[in-house]
Amino acid sequence: MNVTIKDIARHAGVSTATVSNVLTQKKYVSSDLEQRVFQAINELGYRPNVYARNLKTNRSHIIGVHVPDITNPFFSEGVKALQSVAAGESYQIVLYDSDNNLESEVKNIAGMISTQVDGIIAVAPRMQVDELLAMVEVPLVIVDRPPLPTQRNVAYVYADNYRGAASVADFLVGKGYRRFYCLAGPTELVCNAEARLTGFTETLRLHGIPDTACHVSYGDFTFDSGYELMKAILETYDPAGSPAAAFVSSDIMAWGAMEALKEKKFKIPRDMGVVGYDNIYFSSFLYPKLTTVENPIREMAVNAANLMLDALERRRNLLGLSVALRSALIVRKSC
Amino acid sequence: MNVTIKDIARHAGVSTATVSNVLTQKKYVSSDLEQRVFQAINELGYRPNVYARNLKTNRSHIIGVHVPDITNPFFSEGVKALQSVAAGESYQIVLYDSDNNLESEVKNIAGMISTQVDGIIAVAPRMQVDELLAMVEVPLVIVDRPPLPTQRNVAYVYADNYRGAASVADFLVGKGYRRFYCLAGPTELVCNAEARLTGFTETLRLHGIPDTACHVSYGDFTFDSGYELMKAILETYDPAGSPAAAFVSSDIMAWGAMEALKEKKFKIPRDMGVVGYDNIYFSSFLYPKLTTVENPIREMAVNAANLMLDALERRRNLLGLSVALRSALIVRKSC
DNA sequence: CTGAAAGCGCTAACAT
DNA sequence: ATGTTAGCGCTTTCAG
Numbered sequence: 001m002n003v004t005i006k007d008i009a010r011h012a013g014v015s016t017a018t019v020s021n022v023l024t025q026k027k028y029v030s031s032d033l034e035q036r037v038f039q040a041i042n043e044l045g046y047r048p049n050v051y052a053r054n055l056k057t058n059r060s061h062i063i064g065v066h067v068p069d070i071t072n073p074f075f076s077e078g079v080k081a082l083q084s085v086a087a088g089e090s091y092q093i094v095l096y097d098s099d100n101n102l103e104s105e106v107k108n109i110a111g112m113i114s115t116q117v118d119g120i121i122a123v124a125p126r127m128q129v130d131e132l133l134a135m136v137e138v139p140l141v142i143v144d145r146p147p148l149p150t151q152r153n154v155a156y157v158y159a160d161n162y163r164g165a166a167s168v169a170d171f172l173v174g175k176g177y178r179r180f181y182c183l184a185g186p187t188e189l190v191c192n193a194e195a196r197l198t199g200f201t202e203t204l205r206l207h208g209i210p211d212t213a214c215h216v217s218y219g220d221f222t223f224d225s226g227y228e229l230m231k232a233i234l235e236t237y238d239p240a241g242s243p244a245a246a247f248v249s250s251d252i253m254a255w256g257a258m259e260a261l262k263e264k265k266f267k268i269p270r271d272m273g274v275v276g277y278d279n280i281y282f283s284s285f286l287y288p289k290l291t292t293v294e295n296p297i298r299e300m301a302v303n304a305a306n307l308m309l310d311a312l313e314r315r316r317n318l319l320g321l322s323v324a325l326r327s328a329l330i331v332r333k334s335c
Numbered sequence: 336m337n338v339t340i341k342d343i344a345r346h347a348g349v350s351t352a353t354v355s356n357v358l359t360q361k362k363y364v365s366s367d368l369e370q371r372v373f374q375a376i377n378e379l380g381y382r383p384n385v386y387a388r389n390l391k392t393n394r395s396h397i398i399g400v401h402v403p404d405i406t407n408p409f410f411s412e413g414v415k416a417l418q419s420v421a422a423g424e425s426y427q428i429v430l431y432d433s434d435n436n437l438e439s440e441v442k443n444i445a446g447m448i449s450t451q452v453d454g455i456i457a458v459a460p461r462m463q464v465d466e467l468l469a470m471v472e473v474p475l476v477i478v479d480r481p482p483l484p485t486q487r488n489v490a491y492v493y494a495d496n497y498r499g500a501a502s503v504a505d506f507l508v509g510k511g512y513r514r515f516y517c518l519a520g521p522t523e524l525v526c527n528a529e530a531r532l533t534g535f536t537e538t539l540r541l542h543g544i545p546d547t548a549c550h551v552s553y554g555d556f557t558f559d560s561g562y563e564l565m566k567a568i569l570e571t572y573d574p575a576g577s578p579a580a581a582f583v584s585s586d587i588m589a590w591g592a593m594e595a596l597k598e599k600k601f602k603i604p605r606d607m608g609v610v611g612y613d614n615i616y617f618s619s620f621l622y623p624k625l626t627t628v629e630n631p632i633r634e635m636a637v638n639a640a641n642l643m644l645d646a647l648e649r650r651r652n653l654l655g656l657s658v659a660l661r662s663a664l665i666v667r668k669s670c
Numbered sequence: 671c672t673g674a675a676a677g678c679g680c681t682a683a684c685a686t
Numbered sequence: 687a688t689g690t691t692a693g694c695g696c697t698t699t700c701a702g
Contacts, residue, residue: 009673057696061450095429365687
């Protein structure tokens with residue numbers, strides 16, 4: 001049998017209520033009794049039973065976190081930041097990785113709900129936001145997705161992917177490129193993939209580039225898909241005349257694309273320029289160093305965690321809150 | 336007020352025990368009553384209260400997982416595997432990242448304990464194993480650390496780092512190298528770092544290489560430390576005559592070292608050979624492709640999760656269990 | 671300021 | 687096979 005609050009009460013000669021009060025610090029207790037309680041706690045080696053507390057208070061101090069793929073440095077950096085700020089207010093993170101898979105994502109969200117997490121932070125969900133909202137009743141923060149009007153307790157933390165992609169188009173045209181490849185993400189599933197694609201192509205159009213000068217293909221943000229897409233392109237690619245530039249929808253995918261280029265002995269950027277998206281840590285150590293768009297995952301994560309903590313600890317309603325972060329072009333050597 | 340098991344019982348005209356029995360599937364219930372219960376559950380939209388169940392059963396179906404740095408691909412791959420197999424038996428993972436810091440690690444372990452996780456999987460802990468054992472009372476699986484004799488409910492899943500490093504020395508000497516740099520990890524803190532160092536140096540000695548031919552320096556497994564260590568080496572390094580080989584204690588650190596080499600215009604392996612350790616996903620996409628030692632994190636994670644699940648679900652005692660996995664040399668282009 | 675007591679929602683003896 | 691009931695350990699009114 002474990003030592004409980006009752007044992008402490010008896011041993012200290014006080015009531016269980018008093019013990020509880022010194023534990024929760026919510027009511028004033030005379031320092032005399034307080035001392036006695038602390039002493040009893042030490043002497044008996046008491047540790048509060050979280051399960052009982054959870055049942056009584058109907059909260060667990062656990063935040064559910066979903067990521068599409070923890071193996072992607074973009075997300076692991078985010079999770080690290082989330083975990084760190086949550087720990088600062090003694091909240092725990094339960095992690096769900098859905099392996100880029102919509103079905104597992106739905107299962108995972110359902111799992112969190114049945115575990116009765118206090119709140120949910122969904123990073124880059126593939127689910128439609130309205131479906132997500134339909135499932136979730138606890139406070140929700142959606143990271144890396146644009147806000148959708150709603151009446152629910154939801155906040156958004158995101159960066160403007162359309163403008164990020166647009167700045168790539170501006171830059172590329174300014175550099176003199178006139179032929180383009182766009183290696184997009186899964187645009188039907190992920191609105192950011194869509195935004196990056198349209199931000200790029202529409203801006204190209206604004207500069208008078210004909211649609212025929214931009215070849216679009218679709219992957220899924222992974223290294224492998226970048227590699228495969230570029231490999232396919234290279235079967236017919238000829239850099240003679242003016243070389244093309246490839247705008248690839250994520251850094252990790254851009255890395256894959258660069259591998260395909262190197263495999264075929266194409267020089268970057270001489271034979272083809274490459275621009276990525278996300279600015280993950282490793283991007284500046286690729287060869288050549290990758291030109292990319294900063295997608296501020298760490299700031300997004302910190303903001304998300306703070307919003308969640310506000311909702312949970314300060315009873316702030318998340319309705320209508322959204323934090324928009326800047327996406328800035330980072331010019332390096334690959335283009 | 337939420338709908339409880341009592342409401343279901345009343346609505347279905349049965350006792351709460353019967354409802355509980357159909358929910359937990361532990362006792363046989365006539366299919367008639369079962370139907371009625373399910374129907375009541377649907378009609379009233381009942382969802383079991385996990386907090387109450389946890390209190391009663393004294394378990395939470397939550398496994399605490401510690402990693403030194405989720406941002407290191409080696410660990411994120413491991414966490415992904417852990418999460419996936421745990422989810423298979425509907426266990427949740429609460430993640431703690433201690434940012435390569437011993438103090439936070441201790442805090443994190445303490446945090447898990449006070450959250451009353453059902454079990455703890457500690458991946459590559461920096462704490463002394465006996466200190467860890469002194470804190471933890473629940474089932475414990477230690478990943479990526481060699482077993483220590485004990486009487487406690489602990490299992491180990493690990494690979495033989497000494498032999499892994501020894502195979503590097505064998506290979507390097509066989510290739511004709513006679514000058515060596517060993518970029519070690521934090522050997523006082525991490526016994527694997529120690530094992531990789533001694534496995535390498537002692538095997539060199541076995542081959543008749545004098546100790547003076549192997550220069551050792553110490554980092555902390557990070558990209559940056561690999562970069563800095565190599566930069567220092569390069570201040571006086573001269574590849575003339577026979578080039579040296581560098582054995583670097585982790586792939587991510589080896590990547591940093593390679594950056595330093597490239598920055599100084601040294602060619603790998605012509606001017607210096609480089610060998611890493613871990614075989615993370617990206618190692619085969621570095622330039623040149625990194626020769627390294629396979630450190631089977633995924634298998635380790637899967638084994639660890641299964642052992643934990645055995646302990647938790649099949650009441651298997653972990654005492655004396657240890658799974659040793661092979662570390663095989665993977666020869667690529669950097670050496 | 672402190673204590674008595676009710677009860678959170680569930681499971682598992684135990685009784686029938 | 688099903689029902690009754692006693693708690694799990696804590697927080698929190700409500701009295702005093």
